[in-house]
Amino acid sequence: MSGSRRRTYSSRAATIKDVALEAGVSPMTVSRMINGKSIKLSSIDKIKKAIKKVDYQPNIGARRLSGGRTYQFLMIFSNQYIAYFSELLIGSMSACKKIGYNLLVEGVGDEESDKKDSPIDYDGIASLVDRARVDGVILLPPICFDPVLLDIVRDKAVPCVRIAGSPARDINLRVGCDSFAAAYDMTNHLISLGHTNLAFIKGPVNYASSALRYEGFVSALRDSGLKLYDSNIKIGNYTVDSGLECTLELLGQENRPTAIFAGDDQMAAGALCAAQKLSISVPEQLSVAGFDGAPISHSVWPKLTTIWQPMKTMGEKSVELLDSHLRQLELGTSDNVRTSMILDYELKIRQSTGSVPTTR
Amino acid sequence: MSGSRRRTYSSRAATIKDVALEAGVSPMTVSRMINGKSIKLSSIDKIKKAIKKVDYQPNIGARRLSGGRTYQFLMIFSNQYIAYFSELLIGSMSACKKIGYNLLVEGVGDEESDKKDSPIDYDGIASLVDRARVDGVILLPPICFDPVLLDIVRDKAVPCVRIAGSPARDINLRVGCDSFAAAYDMTNHLISLGHTNLAFIKGPVNYASSALRYEGFVSALRDSGLKLYDSNIKIGNYTVDSGLECTLELLGQENRPTAIFAGDDQMAAGALCAAQKLSISVPEQLSVAGFDGAPISHSVWPKLTTIWQPMKTMGEKSVELLDSHLRQLELGTSDNVRTSMILDYELKIRQSTGSVPTTR
DNA sequence: CTGAAAGCGCTAACAG
DNA sequence: CTGTTAGCGCTTTCAG
Numbered sequence: 199m200s201g202s203r204r205r206t207y208s209s210r211a212a213t214i215k216d217v218a219l220e221a222g223v224s225p226m227t228v229s230r231m232i233n234g235k236s237i238k239l240s241s242i243d244k245i246k247k248a249i250k251k252v253d254y255q256p257n258i259g260a261r262r263l264s265g266g267r268t269y270q271f272l273m274i275f276s277n278q279y280i281a282y283f284s285e286l287l288i289g290s291m292s293a294c295k296k297i298g299y300n301l302l303v304e305g306v307g308d309e310e311s312d313k314k315d316s317p318i319d320y321d322g323i324a325s326l327v328d329r330a331r332v333d334g335v336i337l338l339p340p341i342c343f344d345p346v347l348l349d350i351v352r353d354k355a356v357p358c359v360r361i362a363g364s365p366a367r368d369i370n371l372r373v374g375c376d377s378f379a380a381a382y383d384m385t386n387h388l389i390s391l392g393h394t395n396l397a398f399i400k401g402p403v404n405y406a407s408s409a410l411r412y413e414g415f416v417s418a419l420r421d422s423g424l425k426l427y428d429s430n431i432k433i434g435n436y437t438v439d440s441g442l443e444c445t446l447e448l449l450g451q452e453n454r455p456t457a458i459f460a461g462d463d464q465m466a467a468g469a470l471c472a473a474q475k476l477s478i479s480v481p482e483q484l485s486v487a488g489f490d491g492a493p494i495s496h497s498v499w500p501k502l503t504t505i506w507q508p509m510k511t512m513g514e515k516s517v518e519l520l521d522s523h524l525r526q527l528e529l530g531t532s533d534n535v536r537t538s539m540i541l542d543y544e545l546k547i548r549q550s551t552g553s554v555p556t557t558r
Numbered sequence: 559m560s561g562s563r564r565r566t567y568s569s570r571a572a573t574i575k576d577v578a579l580e581a582g583v584s585p586m587t588v589s590r591m592i593n594g595k596s597i598k599l600s601s602i603d604k605i606k607k608a609i610k611k612v613d614y615q616p617n618i619g620a621r622r623l624s625g626g627r628t629y630q631f632l633m634i635f636s637n638q639y640i641a642y643f644s645e646l647l648i649g650s651m652s653a654c655k656k657i658g659y660n661l662l663v664e665g666v667g668d669e670e671s672d673k674k675d676s677p678i679d680y681d682g683i684a685s686l687v688d689r690a691r692v693d694g695v696i697l698l699p700p701i702c703f704d705p706v707l708l709d710i711v712r713d714k715a716v717p718c719v720r721i722a723g724s725p726a727r728d729i730n731l732r733v734g735c736d737s738f739a740a741a742y743d744m745t746n747h748l749i750s751l752g753h754t755n756l757a758f759i760k761g762p763v764n765y766a767s768s769a770l771r772y773e774g775f776v777s778a779l780r781d782s783g784l785k786l787y788d789s790n791i792k793i794g795n796y797t798v799d800s801g802l803e804c805t806l807e808l809l810g811q812e813n814r815p816t817a818i819f820a821g822d823d824q825m826a827a828g829a830l831c832a833a834q835k836l837s838i839s840v841p842e843q844l845s846v847a848g849f850d851g852a853p854i855s856h857s858v859w860p861k862l863t864t865i866w867q868p869m870k871t872m873g874e875k876s877v878e879l880l881d882s883h884l885r886q887l888e889l890g891t892s893d894n895v896r897t898s899m900i901l902d903y904e905l906k907i908r909q910s911t912g913s914v915p916t917t918r
Numbered sequence: 919c920t921g922a923a924a925g926c927g928c929t930a931a932c933a934g
Numbered sequence: 935c936t937g938t939t940a941g942c943g944c945t946t947t948c949a950g
Binding site for chain 4: 573574575585586589590593616617619620621622623624625626
């Protein structure tokens, strides 16, 4: 008969009491120390040693139960882009696990039809985005541009980090890449290949990222003294089909472009489809570039030249940012500063871009 | 002055007490009901209604603190297929949320190179797959076929559900689709289009799903009295590149097939690439079919005819299966039965398959 | 089959 | 700066 009280499993994990006993202080002092509250004289060392000695790890369950925090973060994403964000999700989950947090994930928007104007269940979200339920919110693009959602977050006054290419509204926390610079770089790559007649497929006009990417394109053109034809600007909606249609239009005109820079990889894949339909070979007769480094970018042929973004890291950083913000809030450290964490992107040159065709 | 006691935030979340009050029973009865313990007379209905009315959701922290369970499930997947499983992941997460569980997600295998034989960190996994840490494990393909992993799970004696097309080893819980039937159906679709010279690209030989899909293909051929040429069977590894290579070989031979059925959508996409490379138009000169209904299947052109599987539902069901198994264990209900939950697939006929070419 | 009592590990509130 | 007290929401005893 094993004399264990409850679980048949191994020995009980160390608690704050064990640490207190070992260090010769009260449990409360240990608790404060762990939470970085006010300062203790010299006992700080004793406690640290005690923690190590008994191998103490806080019990989230208990913390959540007693403290004001929920130890939960909520990530909100658009169903439409779920496959694209899986890496980011994994990154956030692993970061959460590290700091003893739980990650809730909520998809919004209609999965079947993205035709409708606003299929977002704002009320449902509002009930989730609440300090009583979560300590913080992570907003993924493109819903991080949604004004209604932004209002909800501000009204609920819950800490929030946006994963986006630009600052916005009242949300101070952000992690992202420099979309402008990335688009600028990509455009220069195209220009360095000899292209002078470039086209751009923008994303939806209400997404800030679309604008930034477009601006980067325009700036690079301007800085190289190249002309930008109005007819070379199309607007898609980040879907393969829209990329296909826009490209069909682009290639149907006289003096058609020799390089198409799509605002994202989906549309770039669509551009590839269009080229195929018209029997225009890529990259020999047409260069196509994407943006995002999405899985699809290496599932098509030719593989897409694109801007790769560190999705996993972005997921991790967003959680860490939220956590450190929370700590500062707790300590009362003033923290009304905008914090943007800008990560490095990578220009991935693959097979979909090449020199400008010589035969005209 | 708002009279709230602790948090300045909105109203407190519903507890078991609220439910008890609403239903007119003691909290204990509610607790028992939630845990499926012994049966209550008629109050079972009242409690159910009360739960809905007050919008009650169990507090994991509290449960974990008092009970012997960890209220955590662990999902293990292969990094390589992360994008494909995002839907499944979301399904599992939402199911977990519903039953008050926390979902841990662990990716295994090298992300960069899938060349190495076995880049799986078995020791790391072993320390996670432990009753003391998680109440159950969900194994995704293809790692759910990994013998070492299967051994670990059995040794740790932790409840486990596999998402797979076939039963295996000592793991009793499974959710999946009937891969054999699906492949059989797809093959018949191809045959009904008039094709008589069909090829198949198998997945890795050590995956049970590969074998089943192949068997379905072979059976359909046999049942239609069609001949199967050895040269029309190729083996890929579920990547675009392997699909491309296999197809190149397939189309390079004399008397080449008019339809290619790839074991998954990635390889089917590769087949499309190969056709494009050889200027063979799909579906006019060649039909291509995939399997999985992965995101990529509608990102390519022409869109892939494929077998769609209800990934989200599979994710949900896997959690529910684990949960009900746990309940039965707790109740002492004998439960050494194999439980397979087989979900419906759908044959999605899209643009990559068509009638057999008339011009030969 | 049901209820009451106790306690899981931790932290907010209040004293010292 | 520190300790005491109480209680978070739930489940495990243990009585009815």
